[in-house]
Amino acid sequence: MSIIQKALGKEPTTVVIFLANTKAFFEYLIKFGQKGSRISSQRVRILHHEVAKLARDFSRRVTAHQQAVKAKKLDRLISREDLTRCIEACRDVIPTLLDEVEAAPIEDCLSRFRFFGHLAAYLASIYGHRSCVYTNLLAREVREAKGDENAGYLVNVSNHKTTHKYGMAQIYLTPEEYGWCTRWLGLLNRGVPSNRFFFSNNGKGVMKDLKRYMIRAWQEIGLKGEPDFLDIRTAVSTFVS
Numbered sequence: 387m388s389i390i391q392k393a394l395g396k397e398p399t400t401v402v403i404f405l406a407n408t409k410a411f412f413e414y415l416i417k418f419g420q421k422g423s424r425i426s427s428q429r430v431r432i433l434h435h436e437v438a439k440l441a442r443d444f445s446r447r448v449t450a451h452q453q454a455v456k457a458k459k460l461d462r463l464i465s466r467e468d469l470t471r472c473i474e475a476c477r478d479v480i481p482t483l484l485d486e487v488e489a490a491p492i493e494d495c496l497s498r499f500r501f502f503g504h505l506a507a508y509l510a511s512i513y514g515h516r517s518c519v520y521t522n523l524l525a526r527e528v529r530e531a532k533g534d535e536n537a538g539y540l541v542n543v544s545n546h547k548t549t550h551k552y553g554m555a556q557i558y559l560t561p562e563e564y565g566w567c568t569r570w571l572g573l574l575n576r577g578v579p580s581n582r583f584f585f586s587n588n589g590k591g592v593m594k595d596l597k598r599y600m601i602r603a604w605q606e607i608g609l610k611g612e613p614d615f616l617d618i619r620t621a622v623s624t625f626v627s
Contacts (some may be wrong), residue, residue, distance in 0.1 A: 440561070464618060472508070476603065495588055510615055514620075515616070519555045520615075
């Protein structure tokens with residue numbers, strides 16, 4: 387680990403971003419001048435050269451760091467068989483969980499959270515989206531899904547981590563899956579109508595414990611470990627590629 391990395395306390399990937407921003411700042415000074423600065427233009431060019439050299443050095447370290455991270459992820463990679471088992475088990479139990487939600491008192495949230503955990507595990511094992519795609523999913527976005535009983539339904543999630551770069555996240559639902567969701571929306575109106583999120587807590591905000599209920603569902607199925615959404619995302623993207 388270099389002196390810079392120790393001082394910043396960051397991984398090489400983050401250090402490269404810092405160096406790139408610093409390099410861009412010096413390039414700006416070189417191009418437009420530095421009125422009022424006590425640093426000479428020659429000194430600025432020297433600093434720019436040194437930062438650029440550090441950036442190149444750390445770029446090589448980033449490759450090694452990424453390979454090490456990938457190897458670590460592969461060591462605990464969820465198997466294709468476990469993903470398939472999760473999908474099949476959740477598909478079988480979700481209708482029963484909805485029955486339990488419907489039969490439970492309005493103030494009882496445990497059956498609802500159990501349903502959420504299984505539905506989140508099911509969707510995550512198919513699509514591998516980040517957790518924010520599910521926690522930020524609005525009830526309105528499910529109601530406004532495009533499609534029909536023949537083609538299925540496409541749900542567009544507008545608010546998630548990489549919206550600015552990749553646009554809306556998409557979840558395709560078969561007629562059966564969309565039926566689960568619309569059934570829950572009817573129960574949502576009965577229980578927590580003030581919450582605009584599909585995966586709703588007892589208040590008006592985002593459900594922050596969805597990961598915990600997803601892990602519980604995973605274990606209830608009989609699968610090993612405590613994978614989070616990122617672990618499942620890594621497995622799904624690995625097998626797709």
